[in-house]
Amino acid sequence: MNSKKIKPLELNFCGIKFDSPLVLLSGCVGFGEEYTRIKGFSNTDAGAICLKGTTLEPRLGNPAHRLCETPMGLINAIGLQNPGAAYVIEQILPALDFSETRFIANVSGSTLEEYVQVTRLFDDSPIDAIEINISCPNVKEGGVVFGNDPEMSARVVAACRAVTNKPLITKLSPNQTNIADNAQRCIEAGSDAFAVINTLMGMAIDVEKRQPIIGNNQGGLSGPAIKPVALLKVHQVYQVCKAHNIPIIGQGGISTAEDALEFLIAGASAVGVGTALFYEPLILPEINNGIKNYMQRHGIDHVAQLTGTLSLND
Amino acid sequence: MLNQRNSIHIEEAEIITHQPFAGKQFYLQVKSPQIATLATPGSFVQLRCAASLPLRRPLSIMKTHPDGGTVDFIYKVVGKGTQLLSQQNTGSTLSLLGPIGQPFTLDPKFSLPLLIGGGVGIPPMVFLSDQLRKQSKHYNPLVIMGSEVPFPFTPAPSQYIVPGLPDGVIAAMPLLEDWGITSRLTTLQGYPGCFEGYVTDLAKTWLDNLTSEQQQKVAIFACGPHPMLAAVNNLAKAYQLPIQISLEEFMACGVGGCAGCTVPIQTPQGLAMKRVCVDGPVFNGHDVVFS
Ligand SMILES: Cc1cc2nc3c(=O)[nH]c(=O)nc-3n(C[C@H](O)[C@H](O)[C@H](O)COP(=O)(O)OP(=O)(O)OC[C@H]3O[C@@H](n4cnc5c(N)ncnc54)[C@H](O)[C@@H]3O)c2cc1C
Ligand SMILES: Cc1cc2nc3c(=O)[nH]c(=O)nc-3n(C[C@H](O)[C@H](O)[C@H](O)COP(=O)(O)O)c2cc1C
Ligand code: FES
Numbered sequence: 182m183n184s185k186k187i188k189p190l191e192l193n194f195c196g197i198k199f200d201s202p203l204v205l206l207s208g209c210v211g212f213g214e215e216y217t218r219i220k221g222f223s224n225t226d227a228g229a230i231c232l233k234g235t236t237l238e239p240r241l242g243n244p245a246h247r248l249c250e251t252p253m254g255l256i257n258a259i260g261l262q263n264p265g266a267a268y269v270i271e272q273i274l275p276a277l278d279f280s281e282t283r284f285i286a287n288v289s290g291s292t293l294e295e296y297v298q299v300t301r302l303f304d305d306s307p308i309d310a311i312e313i314n315i316s317c318p319n320v321k322e323g324g325v326v327f328g329n330d331p332e333m334s335a336r337v338v339a340a341c342r343a344v345t346n347k348p349l350i351t352k353l354s355p356n357q358t359n360i361a362d363n364a365q366r367c368i369e370a371g372s373d374a375f376a377v378i379n380t381l382m383g384m385a386i387d388v389e390k391r392q393p394i395i396g397n398n399q400g401g402l403s404g405p406a407i408k409p410v411a412l413l414k415v416h417q418v419y420q421v422c423k424a425h426n427i428p429i430i431g432q433g434g435i436s437t438a439e440d441a442l443e444f445l446i447a448g449a450s451a452v453g454v455g456t457a458l459f460y461e462p463l464i465l466p467e468i469n470n471g472i473k474n475y476m477q478r479h480g481i482d483h484v485a486q487l488t489g490t491l492s493l494n495d
Numbered sequence: 496m497l498n499q500r501n502s503i504h505i506e507e508a509e510i511i512t513h514q515p516f517a518g519k520q521f522y523l524q525v526k527s528p529q530i531a532t533l534a535t536p537g538s539f540v541q542l543r544c545a546a547s548l549p550l551r552r553p554l555s556i557m558k559t560h561p562d563g564g565t566v567d568f569i570y571k572v573v574g575k576g577t578q579l580l581s582q583q584n585t586g587s588t589l590s591l592l593g594p595i596g597q598p599f600t601l602d603p604k605f606s607l608p609l610l611i612g613g614g615v616g617i618p619p620m621v622f623l624s625d626q627l628r629k630q631s632k633h634y635n636p637l638v639i640m641g642s643e644v645p646f647p648f649t650p651a652p653s654q655y656i657v658p659g660l661p662d663g664v665i666a667a668m669p670l671l672e673d674w675g676i677t678s679r680l681t682t683l684q685g686y687p688g689c690f691e692g693y694v695t696d697l698a699k700t701w702l703d704n705l706t707s708e709q710q711q712k713v714a715i716f717a718c719g720p721h722p723m724l725a726a727v728n729n730l731a732k733a734y735q736l737p738i739q740i741s742l743e744e745f746m747a748c749g750v751g752g753c754a755g756c757t758v759p760i761q762t763p764q765g766l767a768m769k770r771v772c773v774d775g776p777v778f779n780g781h782d783v784v785f786s
Pocket of ligand 3: 745746747748749750751752753754755756757770771772773
């Protein structure tokens with residue numbers, strides 16, 4: 182590739198071009214258009230957008246309450262509400278403007294077969310890449326149950342790999358003992374990239390009622406509160422990824438350019454923004470500019486040159 | 496979807512007035528010219544209460560002054576966010592995201608709108624009244640407001656007579672009086688001039704006094720606590736009246752992105768989980784599934 186032609190924030194992610202390292206995270210921006218209701222918000226400020234977790238059949242999701250704010254964080258238990266893969270592909274994808282950014286499907290299921298079927302459907306669609314969510318904490322079957330078992334994770338990845346040639350991103354759970362081990366197994370099973378991390382399981386209690394605030398009793402914790410955990414997990418997963426040139430979408434609590442830079446330095450090639458959009462919807466240009474300014478100050482031409490530049494203390 | 500782009504604005508809104516009332520209630524007026532111009536009755540804002548609490552909180556718009564570019568709210572302190580908001584001083588700024596949501600819709604076929612607001616459900620009823628007074632040729636509304644803490648205004652005797660109401664039920668909201676809109680107040684706390692009972696009891700008294708021809712011109716608009724809405728909804732069912740209700744649920748994004756704020760709604764295709772923020776907050780009461 183002729184590096185002179187690449188803009189500073191542009192990157193090649195598994196063969197697809199991202200105009201920015203910022204990725205809008207699954208479950209935070211609906212099916213890609215919701216935030217464009219806000220004047221000043223543009224999908225062009227994101228390198229890619231991950232759509233809401235999609236299953237084979239429509240799902241109504243969990244009962245109220247689905248959300249609860251905690252110190253610098255948010256617990257959610259949406260329960261994968263979605264209209265089903267066929268609807269997403271037939272009704273939603275055609276209305277998206279693919280000239281503005283890249284769109285990534287987020288695949289979920291309660292059985293291995295369901296992951297495969299949904300992946301196969303998206304393979305036959307204009308979607309740019311497929312993220313398999315083996316780390317959703319809010320459904321009773323599948324999700325994190327698969328993601329916390331390296332053997333099962335690898336089987337899901339291998340089965341999905343067999344039915345698609347699109348870039349395959351595996352979304353890893355932080356709720357497991359050895360995330361690096363799991364990543365290694367998923368690489369062997371054919372994963373092209375990783376999303377690190379999904380939410381941490383958590384709970385909040387209404388002391389007057391002595392009841393969990395979340396209808397589902399427990400949920401996934403996101404937002405600035407989980408950033409240090411996420412950063413360490415990215416660092417750990419990068420140790421197994423670097424030898425294979427496997428990129429990571431680092432995520433978990435990113436809300437400033439400095440947060441994003443930390444993740445890039447720790448080993449991420451791209452960085453996700455989710456919960457922070459709820460706080461400040463127009464944050465994307467600010468983060469993009471902050472990264473650019475940092476690169477200028479440090480004489481870095483391309484954002485990819487930042488990935489994994491961490492030097493550990495002796 | 497593409498045609499919904501750019502309908503919601505972010506404004507750094509300066510606090511013009513911030514005034515406490517009894518019962519931990521506050522009146523808040525901010526300068527927010529775009530939201531003041533675009534808001535319609537039923538729409539709300541997502542407001543950042545304080546720098547230390549990043550998640551926004553939803554508040555209904557009570558009144559706008561498009562000329563002066565200001566927006567009015569009434570809120571009650573119930574938790575951390577509203578507590579922090581109540582400490583914000585005049586002159587400081589708040590980040591507002593709005594206007595959000597599907598508004599109430601009027602239909603001149605129903606020329607006798609019955610507006611019912613309970614507690615912090617009062618503000619959207621004031622906004623709807625403002626719209627009705629501008630179309631006074633078509634509508635002859637009655638507004639019923641209920642509260643179990645002192646009303647966030649000083650009630651005054653009404654200059655308008657409502658046939659069929661018990662003697663002495665004369666307390667009204669002065670602002671609505673100024674607008675030429677009839678209102679009555681209800682409470683269980685024995686406040687003077689108020690009807691002693693629930694909003695639905697007074698509404699029923701009023702409805703029973705109408706001819707059946709008049710009843711067919713009634714449409715109900717309601718906002719308030721969940722049990723009140725369920726009762727008002729039952730009333731509408733019993734009298735076979737159209738009803739629009741404004742619902743509440745915890746929110747994160749406020750723009751349809753997170754599916755965190757959903758409520759069960761009956762649709763022709765079966766049960767659906769609809770987002771209060773962008774599919775609501777106003778729904779056809781007959782479609783709402785009350786648990
Ligand atoms: C569309 C909409 C319009 C609203 N308009 C108004 C208004 O005009 N005036 C007003 O005073 N309030 C209004 N509310 C309710 C207001 O948003 C909540 O009271 C507020 O978010 C509570 O935040 P908190 O941090 O103070 O409380 P928290 O600490 O978050 O919670 C304290 C208590 O409040 C309850 N609560 C939290 N969020 C909500 C919510 N969204 N709805 C109902 N209960 C909640 C919780 O059950 C908890 O018991 C509206 C809500 C919605 C969804
Ligand atoms: C409301 C909400 C819904 C989410 N839904 C999904 C989902 O459907 N699939 C998925 O893989 N991750 C989902 N996530 C996880 C996010 O994509 C992201 O990995 C996580 O929130 C950490 O990033 P953040 O702290 O920037 O939000 C959801 C997160 C939130 C807050
Ligand atoms: S608050 Fe996010 S969808 Fe309504």
